[in-house]
Structure formats: structure tokens, C-alpha cells
Amino acid sequence: MKRISSLQELEKTRQEILGRIDPEKPYVTITSGTSARAYGSEKVIDTLRKELKKQGLTGKIDIRITGGQGFDEREPLVIVSPQDILYQQVKPTDIADIVSETLLGNKVIDRLLYKDAETGETVLHKTDIPFYKAQSPYIFGNNSKIDPTSLDDYIAIGGYSALAKVLREISPEEVVDIIKKSGLRGRGGGGFPTGRKWESCRNAPGKKHYVICNADEGDPGAYMDRGLLEGNPHSVIEGMMIGAYAIGSDEGYVYVRYEYPLASENVENAIEQLRQCGLLGKNILGTDFNFNIKVSRGGGAFICGESTALMASLEGKAGEPRAKHIHTVESGLWDQPTNLNNVETWANVPLIINKGVEWYTSIGTEGSKGTKIFSLVGKVKNTGLVEVPMGITIREVVYDIGGGISGNGKLKAIQTGGPSGGAIPASLIDMPIDYDRLSEAGSMMGSGGMIVMDDKTCMVDIAKYFMNFLKDESCGKCTTCREGTRRMYEVLNAITEGNGKDGDIELLEELSWIVAEGSLCALGQTAPNPVLSTIRYFRDEYEAHIKEKRCPAGVCKALITYSIDEENCTGCGVCKNVCPVDAITGKKKELHTIDPDTCIRCGACMAACNFDAVKVV
Amino acid sequence: MSLKGIDQILKKFEYRESAIIAILQEVQEKQNYLPEKDLEHISEKLPIPLTRIYRIASFYNAFSLKPRGKHIISVCLGTACHVRGAPMVLDRLKLELGIDVGEMTEDGLFSLETVNCLGACAMGPIVVFGKEYHGQMTPAKVESAIKKYKKTSKE
Numbered sequence: 001m002k003r004i005s006s007l008q009e010l011e012k013t014r015q016e017i018l019g020r021i022d023p024e025k026p027y028v029t030i031t032s033g034t035s036a037r038a039y040g041s042e043k044v045i046d047t048l049r050k051e052l053k054k055q056g057l058t059g060k061i062d063i064r065i066t067g068g069q070g071f072d073e074r075e076p077l078v079i080v081s082p083q084d085i086l087y088q089q090v091k092p093t094d095i096a097d098i099v100s101e102t103l104l105g106n107k108v109i110d111r112l113l114y115k116d117a118e119t120g121e122t123v124l125h126k127t128d129i130p131f132y133k134a135q136s137p138y139i140f141g142n143n144s145k146i147d148p149t150s151l152d153d154y155i156a157i158g159g160y161s162a163l164a165k166v167l168r169e170i171s172p173e174e175v176v177d178i179i180k181k182s183g184l185r186g187r188g189g190g191g192f193p194t195g196r197k198w199e200s201c202r203n204a205p206g207k208k209h210y211v212i213c214n215a216d217e218g219d220p221g222a223y224m225d226r227g228l229l230e231g232n233p234h235s236v237i238e239g240m241m242i243g244a245y246a247i248g249s250d251e252g253y254v255y256v257r258y259e260y261p262l263a264s265e266n267v268e269n270a271i272e273q274l275r276q277c278g279l280l281g282k283n284i285l286g287t288d289f290n291f292n293i294k295v296s297r298g299g300g301a302f303i304c305g306e307s308t309a310l311m312a313s314l315e316g317k318a319g320e321p322r323a324k325h326i327h328t329v330e331s332g333l334w335d336q337p338t339n340l341n342n343v344e345t346w347a348n349v350p351l352i353i354n355k356g357v358e359w360y361t362s363i364g365t366e367g368s369k370g371t372k373i374f375s376l377v378g379k380v381k382n383t384g385l386v387e388v389p390m391g392i393t394i395r396e397v398v399y400d401i402g403g404g405i406s407g408n409g410k411l412k413a414i415q416t417g418g419p420s421g422g423a424i425p426a427s428l429i430d431m432p433i434d435y436d437r438l439s440e441a442g443s444m445m446g447s448g449g450m451i452v453m454d455d456k457t458c459m460v461d462i463a464k465y466f467m468n469f470l471k472d473e474s475c476g477k478c479t480t481c482r483e484g485t486r487r488m489y490e491v492l493n494a495i496t497e498g499n500g501k502d503g504d505i506e507l508l509e510e511l512s513w514i515v516a517e518g519s520l521c522a523l524g525q526t527a528p529n530p531v532l533s534t535i536r537y538f539r540d541e542y543e544a545h546i547k548e549k550r551c552p553a554g555v556c557k558a559l560i561t562y563s564i565d566e567e568n569c570t571g572c573g574v575c576k577n578v579c580p581v582d583a584i585t586g587k588k589k590e591l592h593t594i595d596p597d598t599c600i601r602c603g604a605c606m607a608a609c610n611f612d613a614v615k616v617v
Numbered sequence: 618m619s620l621k622g623i624d625q626i627l628k629k630f631e632y633r634e635s636a637i638i639a640i641l642q643e644v645q646e647k648q649n650y651l652p653e654k655d656l657e658h659i660s661e662k663l664p665i666p667l668t669r670i671y672r673i674a675s676f677y678n679a680f681s682l683k684p685r686g687k688h689i690i691s692v693c694l695g696t697a698c699h700v701r702g703a704p705m706v707l708d709r710l711k712l713e714l715g716i717d718v719g720e721m722t723e724d725g726l727f728s729l730e731t732v733n734c735l736g737a738c739a740m741g742p743i744v745v746f747g748k749e750y751h752g753q754m755t756p757a758k759v760e761s762a763i764k765k766y767k768k769t770s771k772e
Contacts (some may be wrong), residue, residue, distance in 0.1 A: 035737045038750035058633025072739035082682075087720040221696035223736030258679045259735060299638050302733060316635035338692045342763050377697035377738035384739060415696065469733065578757045580712055603705045603714075604756040 001277040006286035007164050012153075017156045026061050027146065029079040030090075033068030033230045034262050040091070041076035047092040051099045052220065064153075066268075067231020070385040071131055071142045072408060074114065079126060079144075087112035117381065117403065124334065131382045132398045135372050136363070139347050140224075140387040143231035148266050151273040154234040161281065163241050167287045169454070171522035175246035175353075176202060178306030179443045182352045182360045188214055188342025188447050189420065190307070191368075191435040197339060201329035202247045204337035209249035212333065212340040213240055215256040215263065216310060218302040219418025220469065222449030224373040225343035229256070229263035233270040237293065239346030241284075242353060244291045247339050252293040255310050258300040268295050290475040300446035302419075302473035306521050307332070307340045309475065311573035320475045321521035342447065344373055362391035368434035372445070378415075382407045388433075393478065395429045398452055413537070419466045419473075421528035422533025423459060439612040442533040444526070458555035459538040459544050464492040466530035470523065480518030484511055485527055492531070496556040505535060518604030554616035557601040561617055562594050568613035575605035575614060618647050618744050627662055632666055637673055641680060649689070650681040684727035686721045688766050690714075691745045695734030698741035702755070706742050707731065707757035713763050726770055727763075 004010050028048065032041040045065060054056050070400030076090035080102050087098065094112060101107045105592045113122040114129050123129050135141075145437055146153035152187075153175050154160070166175050169428030176309045180195025183246070201209060213236060214279055217225040229236060233525065254271075256264045271293050274280040282290045301319050309319040331339025348370060352360045361369050368390035374397065377383050381403035388397060394414055398404065415421040422443035424431070435445045471485040488511050509512055510597050519525050535542060544550045551559040564575070564584075571589040583599040594605070594614075606614040626643045629630045630636035631769055640659065645651050651674055660667040692698075692707045707718070714722055714729055719730045740752030744759070750764060 036737075038737050038743070038752060075739070086629070108740065142625070217736070218733065220694070220699075220734035221738055223734070223738065226736045258677075259732060297639065298643060298679075299642070299673075300679035301677050313638065314635070316633075316637040316673075318672055375736075375738060378700050383697075418696070445641065451700065451702055457700050462696075462700075465696070469694075471691055473733075580709065580756075580760070595619055600708075600712075602709055602756050604709065607755045610756050 001272060003276075003278045004285070005149055006279050007168055007282075010160060010285060011162055014155050014158075014161075017152045019597030021156070025084070025394055027064055027081050028061060028098075028103070029064045029066055029077075029081065031067070031069050031075055032065050033075045033227065035068055035072040036075040036077070037262075039075045039089075042094065043092045044076050044078070044090055045094040048099070051095050052561055055099055055104070057099070059101070064147075065556070066146065067143050067148045068227045068385065069126075069231075070135075070137075070227070070387075071129070071382065072384040073382050077126075078112075079202075084125050086114060086129070088114050090375055091106065115123050124298075131384065131386075132444075134396060135387050136389050137387045138351055138365065138392045139235070139344065140228065140231075140373050140385060140480055142235060143227070149232050149269055150234055151234065151270070151277070154232070158354070159234050159477075160238055162353035163245075164285060165353055166242055166245055167285055167289060170353075172202065172246045174362070175242060175270050178352065178357055179246070180507075181357045183364075183367075184345065184348055184352060184360075185435060186342055187344035187348070187372065189444070191445055192347055194341060197329055197341070198243060198247055200327065201210060201337050201339040203527075204330040206331075206337040208251065208336050210248050210333045210336055210338040211240055211244045211247060211249045211252040212256040212314075212338060213252070213343060213346055214305065214307070214310060214340050215254055215260070215267075215343045215608075216298050216305040217260070217263060217343070217447060218305045219420075219449045221377050221415075221451045222375050222418060222447045224375055224385055225258075226260050226263050227373070228343050228347055230266050231265075234268040235347045235350060236267070236343050237270055237274065237346075238291065239341075239349035241280075241291055242349050243339060243341065244345065245289050247337075249339070250290045250292065251293065253314055253333070254293060254295045255304070255314060256295060256297055258298045264297055266294060271295065272430060287485065301475075301591050302469075303439070303475045303521075306520070306523060309369050310340065318475075319395050320477050321523075344448070365432065365434045367436050372433070372448055374448045374450045376402050376450050376452070379409055379454040379457065380404070380452040390434045391432045393430050393432055394424065397433070397450065398429070402452065404455050405452065407454070409456055411452065412455050412457055413453045413459065415451040415453060415462065415530075416449065417444035417529070418449050419470050420444060420522060420529055420547070421446045423453070423462065423537060424527045424533075425537040442527065442536055453465050458496075458551055458553035459534040459541045460492065460496055460551075461553075461555045463488065463531045463534045464496055467492055467527075470527045474523060474527075478519045478521075478524055481520075481527065484518070484524075485514035487511055488528070488531060489517070495542065495545045496551070497558040498545075498549045498556075500542075502546065504546055505539070505542055508535065547613060560601060561596045562599055562601060562603075562605065563596075563615055563617055564594060565591050565613045565615050566591055568611045570613075571613055572610070574608050574610065578604045578608040580604060618644060618652070618655055622647065623655055623658055624662065627659065632663055634663060635664065637663070637670065638677065641670075641674060643649035645680060650683060651684040653682075684721065684725075687726050687770065688747050689728045689730060691730045691732045691735075693729045693733075693735045693737075693741065693743040693745070695736075695738060695741070697738035698734075698743055701741045705756050706744060706754045706759060709759045710744070710763075713757065713760060
């Protein structure tokens with residue numbers, strides 16, 4: 001890539017790239033983020049390349065490989081342009097048809113189209129699919145327009161124009177002011193006002209100022225940051241550069257979660273491209289702004305998502321948080337003023353600069369501006385990443401976008417905020433989603449995981465799940481967190497094993513108070529939330545476990561038995577074959593039975609039965 | 618790993634103390650775990666006390682101080698996988714392999730591990746064999762997957 005050493009050259013480069021694009025030329029877009037790759041997208045791409053070559057179409061039809069476009073349930077997606085036809089769950093064996101029928105014959109292949117489960121109608125265009133229709137994809141939508149490994153693609157859609165704008169005409173103080181006025185709040189968890197953070201960091205004295213992108217996305221069930229870094233790394237970097245300019249920093253770090261190899265690869269590649277063309281380094285775009293970024297991979301510790309722990313990890317230490325009597329904006333990385341923001345927060349910055357405060361603040365609610373990307377997962381039909389305006393209701397997200405509950409279950413709760421958040425009951429489904437309303441309901445925004453739970457999800461088991469997670473991930477520094485989460489886990493475990501006692505709920509509440517009050521960092525302070533919120537809304541489930549030794553959702557192994565329904569059993573013997581401990585007996589074509597003493601409640605028989613004959617009682 | 622190989626990695630990171638996590642990651646990548654003698658060598662060369670290296674290697678989940686199997690089986694225990702039945706899949710893997718999480722089978726073929734979330738929630742429950750993702754896992758599918766890996770390892 002040639003050097004871009006002035007504001008004019010950036011604009012000229014953009015015009016050159018746009019000039020090379022032939023709007024008439026057909027192209028095929030294939031998603032290939034982590035989710036799509038897990039479904040075999042790389043083989044699909046390979047097959048398409050070979051097929052185009054075979055048909056003599058190489059060079060006549062372009063292929064664009066993008067990151068995830070959100071609709072993970074239907075990966076890999078293949079979009080044929082300019083007709084804009086979306087094919088879903090495409091397999092290598094479908095490629096020959098796509099080339100011969102759609103690309104050469106201009107015919108639509110019905111079987112690969114999205115089919116509305118309710119109406120049975122097929123949908124041709126991406127934006128007409130209900131999953132996409134109700135979204136406001138200002139940040140995440142660009143994933144579908146670019147190859148994340150191509151700087152040209154990013155520049156073509158207006159990339160680095162926000163950076164150019166601030167370098168050309170906006171002073172650092174004014175940039176801080178714009179971000180303050182935009183009402184942008186941190187997308188990583190707490191929701192602290194970003195502009196105020198920048199201002200404090202800018203004003204803090206120090207030899208050097210640092211900016212950090214927190215990509216240590218550890219909340220289980222949340223992967224928005226992975227989606228952005230994999231699919232559009234430049235948008236995050238551009239945000240960091242604008243932040244660095246505003247704060248007066250010349251060095252930045254991206255701390256990427258260990259489990260995200262593709263995100264690391266793409267962001268490292270993006271940084272290398274920028275170095276080569278002079279968009280990172282000294283005198284960026286011919287101005288006196290200098291900036292460089294390093295990528296650091298985490299070590300698989302959840303606690304490193306906490307800002308002071310992350311900085312300790314960057315310094316090559318164990319990731320233990322410290323007390324924040326002095327904030328990191330004053331004394332952070334290597335004791336210098338450091339501004340840390342989450343991936344999605346950084347990606348909002350170029351949008352605010354480009355579109356302006358007035359436009360940005362028109363989206364969202366009083367206290368929560370802009371959009372939020374959620375990972376809509378669990379017992380929902382359309383799993384994936386969705387970007388919606390703040391203030392949208394849970395119902396709209398779960399039903400309009402998510403298509404409702406998967407299987408034949410009933411909505412029981414939505415879990416937000418990961419291990420720091422809580423479960424919101426189905427009765428609050430019309431609640432608007434913003435920072436403040438979620439906190440009032442006993443949960444929190446967190447980074448944006450939204451896990452849908454149905455009547456087959458046991459809320460005591462969920463509380464135990466999170467407490468197990470937290471006791472393992474507690475760094476051990478504070479006694480209340482280290483021992484308290486362990487004790488809470490033990491109490492919850494006893495309840496799920498049928499050994500719950502009267503007074504256990506009160507004991508959990510008391511321990512919650514101690515853990516929250518006595519711990520230094522947010523991990524401990526918010527650790528009780530999953531327990532307290534499930535007690536608040538689902539106390540009857542706790543009581544059923546404790547008093548009646550019964551798990552209403554049929555999950556807790558010690559409290560359930562499997563049995564075979566006389567009416568539904570056909571005696572096919574499938575359950576008998578899959579049972580790993582030979583607990584099932586019965587002759588062919590006769591009713592089978594399960595010996596409860598031998599049964600290990602692994603669920604294999606239930607999953608294998610084609611006649612819905614295995615029941616949990 | 619050869620001491621020369623470790624020296625190359627140290628050189629790449631300019632013997633920076635603060636790069637210790639990245640250094641350990643690269644050393645581990647080559648052999649699946651961190652042998653004691655390698656850590657002693659790093660400690661001498663950097664130089665930082667072995668106790669500090671041990672603290673880091675034992676603090677971060679990514680590091681293993683014990684040898685790991687040829688195939689590392691990771692079960693995703695993210696919330697989405699959990700509500701879709703990941704614990705049952707994990708239980709079945711323990712039963713089939715005869716080992717607990719963090720252990721290696723006697724033949725050195727498999728190690729069983731868990732991961733907090735892979736961020737591929739649409740496919741849950743997910744089990745990763747080496748680098749190969751298996752989505753929508755059930756206890757029954759576990760058995761056939763293990764058989765397949767045992768067979769390919771013998772060939």
C-alpha cells in the first residue's frame with residue numbers, strides 16, 4: 001500500500017478506490033467470522049473459487065469475504081449482488097447451483113432462501129428478513145460492506161474520514177466536548193460517561209498518556225466485541241486514534257481475549273496496514289499527531305476485563321485488580337494517565353464525529369444514547385448479534401428480531417450483564433432496555449449478552465452456574481470474594497442436590513451483602529447479582545428445591561428421575577442403544593423401562609427418542 | 618523445547634520483562650504445555666525470579682504446567698451452551714474418557730478442558746476437538762466423535 005501522508009492524499013486515495021469499483025460488476029459476499037467458520041464457511045469459499053475458475057468466471061465475478069453479519073443461526077450467509085439475494089446455511093454442495101442458476105442463469109434458488117417459520121414465505125433480500133428489519137445497524141452494519149482484511153474497503157465506505165475531520169478542523173478539547181455532549185456511555189459494563197473519562201485523562205498530569213481498547217470480552221454468552229474486531233477492526237482503531245488525539249496520547253494497546261485468535265489476527269493485520277501507509281506512526285496525515293498501537297493477547301483470565309487487572313496484565317504481571325482510590329485516568333498503565341474503553345465504545349466514536357451530536361442524541365433514551373449491540377442467545381429461534389436503539393423493549397428484541405422461543409418452551413427470563421448481571425422475568429418483557437432501567441430491575445447492561453431462558457431452564461441452577469464461574473475466576477485477592485463466592489456456590493450446590501435447608505435463602509442474602517461490600521473490584525461487588533435477582537423473581541423455585549426437594553424445570557439431576565411414557569413408547573430400542581450405563585431394558589416393540597438406580601440422568605435417551613416418550617418427573 | 622528455540626522467542630520480545638505473558642504463550646504453543654526446565658531457562662535469561670514466572674503461569678488459565686494430550690477437547694460452558702445442555706455433554710465426555718476436567722487419558726491421546734465462552738453461541742452446545750468445532754452436541758454425539766478421533770490417531 002502506498003503512503004498516505006496528508007489529508008488531501010487520504011481523500012484522493014478514497015476517490016481512486018471508489019473509481020476502481022464497477023457498480024455493474026456482480027459479486028458474491030460470503031460471511032467467514034468465527035461462527036461461520038465453525039459451520040464450514042472456508043470450504044464454501046474454496047469451492048466457490050474453484051467453481052468460478054471452472055466456469056471461466058474468475059475475475060468477472062468478485063468474491064468478498066466478510067466477518068460475521070449477525071445472523072449466526074443461519075451461517076454461512078452467501079449474498080449475491082447486485083441483485084442482493086441472500087442465501088443462508090450454504091454448504092459447499094450448494095455452490096455449483098448458485099453459480100449455474102443464480103450467477104449465470106439469473107434464477108433464484110428457493111431452497112436456500114430464508115423461510116419465515118410462521119407464514120412459510122421465502123424472503124429474497126437481507127433487509128426484509130425479520131431478524132434484520134427491526135435493527136438499527138449503524139455500527140455493526142458495516143461488517144457486511146467490507147472485507148476486514150482490506151484497508152481499501154474501509155476507506156471506500158468513508159473510513160478514517162472522522163479522523164481526518166478532527167485533525168483538520170477540531171481541537172482536542174472540542175473533541176472531548178463532542179463526546180461529552182453525545183452522551184456516549186461505556187459499552188463494556190458499568191456505563192460510565194465516556195467524554196468525562198476522556199476529560200479526566202486529558203487533564204491528568206503525566207509523562208505520557210495511554211489509551212487502551214479492552215477486548216477481553218469475558219462474559220459468557222456475549223460476543224459483540226469479537227464480532228466487531230473480527231469484522232471491522234479499522235472502525236475500532238479509528239475510534240482509538242480520535243481518542244488518543246483528544247486525550248494527548250501517542251501510544252495505545254488493544255488487549256484481546258485469549259480465546260479470540262481471529263480477532264487478534266485481524267486487528268494485528270489492520271495495524272500493520274496502517275503502519276505501512278503511514279496512518280499510524282509519526283506525523284499522521286501530515287499533522288503533528290503521532291500514534292502507535294500494540295496488540296496484546298490475554299491469558300484466559302476473566303478478571304483481566306477489569307481495567308486495573310488488565311493494566312497489570314499488560315505490565316506482565318498476574319491480573320489482580322487494585323483499589324481505585326486513584327483512578328486509572330490519573331495513574332494507570334505504568335503509573336501514567338490511561339484511558340481505557342471497550343471495543344464497541346471506541347467503534348461509536350467515528351460515527352459520532354461523522355454524524356454529529358444532534359443526530360446521535362436523537363437515538364436512544366434520556367440517559368442512554370445511541371445503539372447497543374446485543375448477543376441474543378440461548379433458547380431463542382434467531383440466535384445472533386443484533387444492534388438496536390437504546391430504549392427498545394425486551395419483547396421487540398426477543399420476538400420481533402429473535403423470532404420467539406425455540407422449541408415449544410415458554411419464555412421464563414432474560415439474563416443480561418453476564419455474571420455481574422441478573423435475570424429479568426418474563427413479566428417485565430415490555431421494559432425498555434437502557435442502562436438505568438436494567439439496573440432498577442436488579443440486572444445491568446453489562447457488555448450486552450442477552451440470554452433467553454425458557455421453562456426448561458432452572459433458575460437455581462443458573463445462579464449456581466454463575467457462582468461456579470465466579471468462584472473459579474475470582475483472582476483471590478479479597479477474602480470476601482474468594483471465600484464468599486465459594487461459600488455461596490456450596491449453598492447453591494446443596495440446594496440443587498436436594499440438601500437445601502430452611503434458612504439457606506437468608507444465608508445467601510447475607511453472604512451476598514458481605515461479598516458485595518467487602519470486595520475491591522466489580523467482579524466481587526456484583527457477584528451476588530445473579531443470586532439476588534433469581535431470589536427476587538423466582539423465590540418459589542428456590543423453595544421448591546429446598547422444601548419439596550423438587551426441580552420444577554426438570555434440570556437438577558439429584559431431584560429428577562427419567563421414565564418412559566407408556567403411550568408414546570414404540571419399543572424401537574433407540575434409547576436402550578444410546579444408554580451408556582445399560583439402565584434401560586425392554587424387548588423390541590414392547591414398552592421399555594428405565595432403572596432409576598442405575599440411571600445417571602445423562603439425558604442421552606431423551607435426546608435420542610423420536611417419539612417424545614422419555615419424560616422427566 | 619530446545620533452549621535455542623526459547624532464546625529466539627526471548628530475543629523476539631527483546632528480553633522485555635513485561636512481555637512475559639506473550640513469551641510463555643509462544644513457548645507453550647510449540648508443545649502444549651510449559652515444562653519446568655523451560656521456565657527455569659526463561660527465569661535465568663530475562664532475568665526474573667522463577668517464583669514470579671510460576672505465579673503468572675499458574676494464574677492464567679491459558680497455561681498448563683502439565684503435559685496435555687494429543688487432542689485437546691474443550692467443552693464450551695458459556696451461558697448459552699449451559700442452558701442448551703452443555704453440562705450433560707461434559708458429563709458424558711468424562712464418562713467416555715474416564716478422566717476429569719484438566720486431566721489427560723493414560724494413552725496421552727486426549728485432554729479434557731472447559732472454556733468459559735467461545736462466542737459461537739448459535740451452535741451451542743459446542744465441543745472443540747483440537748481446532749475442529751462440533752456444534753449442537755448431545756451426549757450421544759460425544760461417543761461417535763471420540764471414536765472417530767481414536768480411529769484417526771491409530772492410522
